[in-house]
Amino acid sequence: MATADIVIIGAGAAGLAAAIFSGEAAGPSDTRSIVLLDGAKTIGAKILVSGGGRCNVTHEVVAPTDFFGNRRIIKNVLAAWPVESAITWFASMGVELKREETGKLFPVTNTSRTVLNALVERCRELGVAILPDHRVAKIDRLPDSGAGFVVHHSHGAVTASRVILATGGRSIPKSGSDGFGYELARSLGHQVTPTVPALVPLVLDDRMFHKHLSGLSQEVELTTVVKGKMVDARIGSLLWTHFGISGPVVMDASRFWCVAQEQGESAEVFGNFWPGQNQEQVRQWFMEQTREHPRRSLGKTLAQRLPQRFTDFLIQHAGCDSQAAIAQLPKNDRDHLLSLQTKFLFPIVQDRGWNYAEVTAGGVPLEEVNFRTMESKLVPGLYLVGEILDCDGRIGGFNFQWAWATGHLAGQAVRRPQV
Numbered sequence: 001m002a003t004a005d006i007v008i009i010g011a012g013a014a015g016l017a018a019a020i021f022s023g024e025a026a027g028p029s030d031t032r033s034i035v036l037l038d039g040a041k042t043i044g045a046k047i048l049v050s051g052g053g054r055c056n057v058t059h060e061v062v063a064p065t066d067f068f069g070n071r072r073i074i075k076n077v078l079a080a081w082p083v084e085s086a087i088t089w090f091a092s093m094g095v096e097l098k099r100e101e102t103g104k105l106f107p108v109t110n111t112s113r114t115v116l117n118a119l120v121e122r123c124r125e126l127g128v129a130i131l132p133d134h135r136v137a138k139i140d141r142l143p144d145s146g147a148g149f150v151v152h153h154s155h156g157a158v159t160a161s162r163v164i165l166a167t168g169g170r171s172i173p174k175s176g177s178d179g180f181g182y183e184l185a186r187s188l189g190h191q192v193t194p195t196v197p198a199l200v201p202l203v204l205d206d207r208m209f210h211k212h213l214s215g216l217s218q219e220v221e222l223t224t225v226v227k228g229k230m231v232d233a234r235i236g237s238l239l240w241t242h243f244g245i246s247g248p249v250v251m252d253a254s255r256f257w258c259v260a261q262e263q264g265e266s267a268e269v270f271g272n273f274w275p276g277q278n279q280e281q282v283r284q285w286f287m288e289q290t291r292e293h294p295r296r297s298l299g300k301t302l303a304q305r306l307p308q309r310f311t312d313f314l315i316q317h318a319g320c321d322s323q324a325a326i327a328q329l330p331k332n333d334r335d336h337l338l339s340l341q342t343k344f345l346f347p348i349v350q351d352r353g354w355n356y357a358e359v360t361a362g363g364v365p366l367e368e369v370n371f372r373t374m375e376s377k378l379v380p381g382l383y384l385v386g387e388i389l390d391c392d393g394r395i396g397g398f399n400f401q402w403a404w405a406t407g408h409l410a411g412q413a414v415r416r417p418q419v
Contacts, residue, residue, distance in 0.1 A: 001150070001156070001157050001158065001159060002035075002156065002157070002158040002159070003158065003159045003160075004033045004034065004035040004129075004158050004159070004160050005032030005033050005034070005160065005161055005162065006022055006032060006033070006034045006035070006160060006161070006162045006163075006164070006414050007034075007035050007036075007037060007149070007151050007158055007160035007162070007163050007164070008022075008034065008035070008036045008037070008163075008164040008166055009037050009038075009136050009139075009151065009163065009164065009165055009166060009167055009181070009184070010037075010038060010165070010166035010167040010168055010176075010177070010181065010386075011036050011037075011038035011040075011043040011044065011130060011132070011166075012038075012043075012044065012046055012047065012166060012168050012175075012176075012177065012386065012387075012403070013046070013047055013119075013386065013400055013403035013404065013407070014166040014168075014385040014386025014387070014402075014403035014404075014406055014407045015036060015038070015164070015166030015385070015386070015407070016036070016043075016044075016119040016120070016123060016407070017119070017385075017403060017404045017406075017407025017408060017411065018164050018166055018383075018385055018406075018407040018408075018410045018411040018414075019034055019036050019123050019126075019128045019130075019411065020119065020122050020123060020126065020128075020407075020411065021407060021408045021410075021411025021412055022034055022128075022410075022411035022412070022414050022415060023122075023123070023126030023127065023128055023411075024126065024411075025411060025412045025415040026126075026415060027415075030415065032415075033127075033129070034126075034127070034128045034129065035128075035129045035131060035158060035160070036123065036128055036129065036130045036131065037131050037134040037135075037136055037151070037153055037158075038130070038131070038132050038133075038134065038176060039133070039134065039135030039136065039154075039176045039180075040132060040133070040175060040176035041132055041133045042132060043116075043120070043130065043132050044116040044119075044120070045172070045174070045175035045176065046168070046171075046172055046175045046177070047112055047115055047116045047119075048112045048113065048116060049112070049172070049175075050112060050358070050400070051104075051106060051112065051397075053111065053112055054106050054107070054110050054111060054112055055106065055107060055111075055112030055114075055115045055116075055400075056104045056105070056106055056396065056397040056400065057086065057090060057095075057097055057105050057106065057107065057115060057397055057400055058083055058086045058087075058097075058105050058397040058398075058400055058401040058404070059083070059103050059104055059105060059396045059397040059398055059401065060083065060099055060103045060104075060105060061083070061103060062078060062082070062083050062397075062398060062401050063078075064078060066393050066394050066396075066398045067391055067392065067393045067394075067398060067402065068198075068255065068361065068391070068392050068393075069366055069389070069390050069391035069392065070365075070366040070367060070390075070391075073366040073367070073371045074366070074391055074402075076371045076372070077371050077374075077402070077405050077406060077409065078401070078402075078405055080372070080405065080408070080409055081404065081405040081408040081409065083105075083401065085408075086105075086401060086404050086405075087105070089404070090107075090115075090118070093118040093119070093121070093122050094118055095107050095114055095115060095118045096108045102396065103396065104396050104397050105397060131155075133154070133155075134153045134154055134155055135153060135154045136151055136152065136153045136167075136180075136184065137152050137153065137154070138151075138152040138184075138187070139151050139152070139163060139184055139187065139188060140152070141188070141379065142159070148160050148161040148162070148163075148381055149161075149163050149381065149382075151163060161381060162381050162382075162383070162414045163381065163382050163383070164374075164382075164383040164384075164385060164410050164411075164414065165181055165184060165185060165382065165383065165384045165385070165388055166385045166386050166388070166407070167180065167181025167184065167388055168181060168360075168386060168387045168388065169181075169182075169195060169359065169360025169362075169363060169387040169388060170182075170195055170197075170354050170357075170360050171197065171198075171199075171200075171354055171357040171358060171359050171360050171387070172354070172355065172357070172358075173354055173355065174355065177387070179195065181388045182195070182363065182364070182388065185364050185384065185388065188376070188378070188379050188382060189378045189379060190364050190365075190368055190376065190378060190379075190384075191364065191365055191368065192362070192363060192364055193362045193363060193364075193365060193390050194262050194263075194362050195360050195361065195362035195363060196255070196258040196259055196261070196262045196360075196361050196362060197254070197255075197258050197351050197352075197353065197354055197356075197357030197360070197361070198254060198255035198258065198357060198358070198359045198360060198361040198392045199251040199252070199254065199255070199357060199358035199359045199392075199394075199395055199399075200251065200254045200258065200351045200352050200353070200356055200357035200358070201241065201243070201244060201245065201246035201250060201251070201254070201351070201352040201356055202244050202245050202246075202250055202254055202257065202269070202346070202348050202350075202351055202352065203243050203244040203348065203349050203350045203351065203352055204243070204244035204245060204346060204347050204348060204349065205347035205348075205349050207347075208244075208347055209313040209314075209316070209317055210240050210241065210242075210243075210244055210245065211242050212309070212313055213240035213309055213310060213313060214240055214241055214242045215239075215240070215241075216239070216240045216307060216309055216310060217237055217238065217239045217240075217247060218237070218238055218273065218306070218307055218310060219235065219236070219237060219238075219275050220235070220236070220237075220238040220249060220271045220272065220273055220275060221233065221234070221235045221271070221272040221274075221275035221276065222234055222235075222236075222238070222249050222250065222253045222269060222270070222271055222272075223269070223270045223271075223272070224253050224256040224257060224267065224268070224269050224270075225267065225268045225269075225270065226256065226260045226265050226266070226267045227260075227265050227266060228266075231256050232253055232256045234249055234252055234253060235249065235275040235276065236248045236249030236252065237249055238250055238271070240310075243352065244346075244348070244352075245346060248395050248396075251358065251395045252394045252395055253269060254351060255361045255392065257269055257348060257351070258351050258361065259361060261351075268345060269345075269346045269348060270343050270344060270345055270346070271343075271344040271346060272341075272342045272343065272344075273306055273310070273341050273342070273344065274305070274341060274342055277342070278342065279338055279339065279341075279342040279343065282338055282341060282342055283338050285305075286301075286326075286334065286338065289301050289304075289326060290326050290327050290329075293326070294325060294326065294327030295325045295327065296325065296326055297322060297323050297324065297325060297326070298315055298320060298321065298322050298323070298324050298325075298326050298329060298337075299311055299312060299315060299322030299323065301326050302314075302315070302341075306341070314337075314340055314341070315337070317340065318333065318336055318337045318340055319333070319336075320333050320337060358395070358399070359387060359392045359393070359399050360387055360392065361392045362390055362392075363387065363388050363389050363390040363391070364384055364388055364389050364390060365390050366389055366390055366391060368384075369383075369384050369389070371409075372409065372413075373409055373410065373413035373416075374406050374409045374410035374413065375410070375413060383410040383413065383414060384406075384410075385403070385406035385407050385409075385410045386402065386403045386406055386407065387399065387402075387403070389406070
């Protein structure tokens with residue numbers, strides 16, 4: 001049976017970071033070996049597809065409020081390794097980052113391959129053994145509590161004194177993160193809260209007009225209501241697609257809808273296509289237009305403020321005639337149209353599923369790890385990092401920052417003597 005001192009399971013962002021920080025924390029006389037096991041034949045698939053293939057490495061400002069989970073613990077983890085540390089760390093590996101208008105940070109090369117290559121190359125420099133196509137099936141604790149673990153994988157087994165679980169969640173399962181990491185955590189005594197897709201596009205009822213708007217993007221205020229109570233409101237860009245809705249504002253709001261579905265609760269998502277303005281303000285604008293341009297068509301009037309293609313189908317959806325003069329619009333039709341513009345109920349039938357979700361909501365509770373080291377409070381010598389934990393960030397590089405930060409804490413901690 002092979003032996004290693006530190007075995008990291010999962011060669012995604014958090015696993016690679018943990019391997020690098022562990023390698024860098026080794027003293028001159030520390031010869032402990034690091035083995036990185038990954039079930040996929042080629043590692044880093046999620047890094048490569050992230051940010052539209054450009055890899056949104058982090059965000060210029062990262063706060064606990066950008067995440068969902070136990071924010072007191074999240075705050076401590078983020079404070080231990082802030083954004084400035086990420087920028088410096090990537091620069092040390094030859095990856096310069098640039099800030100975009102949205103605050104997102106990308107590699108100046110504009111390709112995620114730069115990020116993955118730098119991480120893999122740094123692992124090689126530090127002597128980390130990366131073993132792809134080594135899917136872990138089981139982890140056994142050795143009887144003597146201080147002796148460590150036996151990690152069983154598709155090519156045999158390896159003993160280790162420390163194990164870092166960096167298996168990811170359930171999002172994009174073809175990359176290797178199909179949720180099996182949760183089974184490994186459970187088998188070692190950890191809880192796993194219900195997991196649902198987050199940062200996922202939403203599918204609308206086929207009878208809606210979204211197919212005709214495919215590719216159109218517009219600013220919208222989205223409000224999510226669960227059991228009659230507003231749980232989220234945010235403004236951002238919505239993208240109409242052939243299956244429904246996507247874009248940053250939808251991706252961010254999706255977790256609330258998905259969590260409600262998992263809990264069997266009724267959830268509704270409303271869109272205000274006049275972000276920042278209420279129905280009364282829109283009504284006043286509309287009445288002003290009616291007084292000043294009574295003969296202008298309904299379609300032309302709305303197209304002054306909203307995308308033409310959208311207004312055409314919205315008017316049709318309302319059962320009105322876009323060619324009709326606004327002054328001749330009956331009050332009932334006008335009120336209905338105003339309601340559709342400021343409180344449009346999206347007929348969501350489902351989320352787009354794990355293959356299209358960028359991250360997982362839910363996972364191993366943060367309360368079960370020591371936030372200073374990411375070591376399990378239940379199993380000495382076991383560490384948990386990245387998406388396997390019950391923490392998910394909004395879109396914009398936040399989940400990568402969580403991966404690097406947790407990887408940093410665990411990577412350094414596994415080098416220290418166990419208490």
